[in-house]
Amino acid sequence: MASAESSTGSYVGQPLARIEDPALVTGRGRFLDDLDPLPGTLVAAVVRSPHPHARIRGVDLERARRHPGVAAVIGPEEVLETLRPFPLSLKTPMPYYPTGTDKVRFVGEPVAVVVATDRYTAEDAAELVHIDYELLPAVVETADAVREDAPLLHDSAGSNIASDRLFDFGEVDSAFEAAAHVVAGEYSFPRYSSTPMECYSVISEWREEAGGPQVTAWSNFHGPFSMVPVLAGALGIGAAQLRLIIPQDNGGSFGIKAGIYPYVALMAVASKYAGRPVRWTEDRIEHLLASSAGSDRVMRFSAAVDAEGIVQALDVDFRENVGAYLRPPEPATLYRCFGNITGAYRIDNVRLRSRAVVTNKAPTGLNRGFGGQQLYFGLERLMDRIARTLGQNPAELRRRNLVPTAAFPYATPTGGIYDSGDYEQAVAKVLESSRYQQLRKEQEEARARGELVGTGIALAVEPSATNIGYVGLATPAEERPPGRDKSGSTEHVRVTVDPSGTVSVLLGTVPQGQGHATVARQVVADRLGLPLEKVVPKVDMDTDSTPWTVTSGSYSSRFSPLLTSALVEAADRVAETIKVAAGVLLEAPPQDLELDGGLVRVAGAEERSVAFRHAAGLVHWDPGALPDGVDAQLYAEAAFTPPESTAPSRTDQINSSLCYGFVAEVVQVRIDPETYEISIQQVNAVHDAGTVLNPLLIEGQVHGAMVHGLGGALYEEMSYTDSGQPTSTFMDYLVPTSAEADFPLTGDRVVTPSPVTKLGAKGSGEGSSMSFPAAVASAVEDALSAHGIEITALPLHGNVINDLLTRATP
Amino acid sequence: MKPAPFSYVRPTRLDDVVGELEEAESAGSGKVIAGGQSLLPVLAMRLGRPRTLVDITRVPELAGLREEGGSIRIGAAVRQRQVEREAAQRIPLVGHALPWIGHREIRSRGTVCGSLAHADPSAELPAVALCLGAVLTVTGSRGSREVPAADFFTGAMSTVLGGTELVTAVRFPAPRAGEGFGFGEMARRHGDFALAGAAARVRLDGGGVVEAQLVGFGVADRARSQDFTGPLAEAVSRHGQDEKALTAVMTEAVSEMAEDVVTAGDAHASQDYRRRLIRVLGTRALVRACADSRRRAKR
């Protein structure tokens, strides 16, 4: 258990207010658009394809180049001359550049870039770019894209299926043969996004140096830094010739900004031809058309169920719509939840077919709940269907199938190791706080009176701290070259003590607004026995000076489990040196000393103490006084490297995340029987994210994730017409606002500390975004149960209910 | 998302506004800008490219919000929010409708006359103007004319306004004795344009219905008004204040109006769903208007 390692300090676990907020709420945030790091920077506008699929027959940039105020206009020719295709996660011949080169493959795909003195001029000149297109038939849904006669996105690949893998664990066939019931369903999860307030922002500078090109770029990228080698690969330079700088404030991302790197490359090309640094600030239409989104997925789930309702085997088929290119890190969405594909349930036999399919939609990528939103929508809908088929209570059925509390740490058939949990307790709590059983009776009576009310339930195992090794699964084991495995959930920090005893903490996590600085301060202050104000976290990133590795960044809820663990390691190393220095001053052996209240004290003899800052001062000013063999080093770096995160096995098992938290959610809805307006009446949720580092922040994450889930459940969809035209404004792409998010919420928690992180903390940023869409669907289905309607797709709203009811009553 | 080049003038006299519009017309095209809440997105997306914008919000003659012969007269520079704050009680149907327009921030810039001139088929104010029989004052170089709302709207985003004319004011009649109002709409989110909506005005005299007007919006190229005096009078004489019975009978009557709804439908609402909404919201608005009339009579 982690409790032995847990902090004895007084700040961790407190609901401390965010130190980030005063600047943000008084307009003193420093976002990239507020900064002008390179005076003389020019401004770009991007010319984009209006067509979902077309061959580029010719590009005429001359008129735009002659427009007053224009410094350069680049197109496919310049891109091909400067860049190589981005290295993909798979050996699939689907070359990906930041612009269309031979063809355009989605509406909004960049084709040319105009660089001018200002954005207005650039947009004026952009209208003068002439592109000659030969229109091609478009394909937007995976069902159509996999057909034999489907138009091909990438001729060289010969198929629109970018990846197709089959995994088999346990005895699936015999389980299905022996099953009392086989229950199956097909579900589809919509393509949607997180629509951060601040869109993409990039400044790139290309310089020709003696040793070759050097690219310096500012952007609001936040990782995964495995995209840095991908970017460098396209630029044809080493990562050392690429310097990436990320300002302290990022106006949100939720994963979406991981897809910014193609624009960093594109603006580098623009800078090369303009001879000046180039800035591009994405506008909302560009963002909705062509930044990134979570993928839409069609899923077939079938379960072998015994007479008692215990699921003996699962057979799963995922068809992921990754859009026009397999933009790295895709097809990661398919594999992010590989180790927890069986969710909260003890199911030993699993078969999975995973296909990534390219279509004429924009490329997909990270989005809060990555892979889990899709998975749990299918899995939890299936559990409801099993309950209905067997005439069982949906909560009871789930309870019977839970991973038992005594089974932790629990190994899933797909390789996941659930580090800790008490699902039974969490489910019991949520059923009690929601009065679930009683509520269902009351609602049944209300439905008999013609009211449309219902209750839904969803359970989700929330993975955090991704093991990037899962990306390897997309390649068959026999084709994964030996010695070239991938794994890891490493996180880096540097902790430095200055001569006055103030501690600065350099984080490699690149937050997007989560409050990393607040929590980092709590953790380090505790470890070093210092008041909070003596700890100064720095979150801006410069790849030339901040310690980082390919797994760095803020994604997969990795700060709480990983970075805080690295902080503990680094702070403890610094503490050792402080104790040695204090030992000199106190004439006491370092091992007898403890850090507390800004002092270094002899344990058991409280009157014998020196100030922390005096001990630090000795190391800086009088290193000659240190004992022989002790370095005068008051900084320490740590790279937390959990041994549990290893590469996929030869049999394709992987522990795809380091930690696994838990969410149990019950949602009540009411539907107006005339207008079919859906309103959420009450939400009860129980979360387990291990040790709570700051209750205020975790609560914010729960609310945020839930409202993100609400978006997918009732409002948001990046829909495309059959001809491939997408939604492109906030008039049609409906993000829930505070007015939609004011449903009553009763939250509770269970705490099972993780044994694999230093403080027992797990991630908690995504859970409800995974469970909430499923819980809402479950509730709506319940409300409509008299009409025998099954909910298999999202989002749900009056129009959808009207369609379903019209179809149900012929 | 940056507008094409344009020039901008902000006169302080109505004559100059008209003069600037004339001049702009001869030089290409001019456009009035009031609150900018509908026009700026059009410019930013380059869906419109007027050469000159004539800002009317600094013209003192257009700033008035006052009673005038049994009506409330709202000048073209008056923001929706000001009406919401200062005149909602005096023109109750306008008061019911205003909170449904976008968000407070939008209403504090958007003007009442701008919404009428813009003539969005899903907008609340054109429907309310139709229901109340509002009268618009239209001014151009040849002087001013009075146009009843029923004659003003000619289609989706189109009105009888000429290229160099502007709406200088609108007059909404204050409630007459026995009048009552009902309003309702359905949008995907708070503040979105309505998928469909309904505004109703009824007049009762000695318990009997002597006038009933229902306007549906969001379902055709412009708001549609229909007289329901006959059916409502009969329903009320038979069922009195029994709202359940009234609703059942009126749903039948409003169904016919709903069946006339012909729209292409979109991802947010099909034609069939819009018909349902008009039926439900229209009926509710009429029934509410009856109750409202009785409530007012008691005061």
Ligand SMILES: Cc1cc2nc3c(=O)[nH]c(=O)nc-3n(C[C@H](O)[C@H](O)[C@H](O)COP(=O)(O)OP(=O)(O)OC[C@H]3O[C@@H](n4cnc5c(N)ncnc54)[C@H](O)[C@@H]3O)c2cc1C
């Ligand atoms: C996010 C958002 C949500 C919204 N939601 C709603 C909603 O739910 N319901 C709704 O009805 N509206 C909604 N609106 C629009 C809003 O009500 C606008 O304010 C209104 O439609 C136009 O008023 P304006 O003063 O802003 O006009 P402007 O934007 O300045 O002008 C609009 C058009 O009208 C013309 N015009 C303006 N004033 C005059 C005049 N006096 N004479 C002649 N022509 C004139 C202009 O030339 C232009 O063509 C919303 C707007 C936004 C941005």
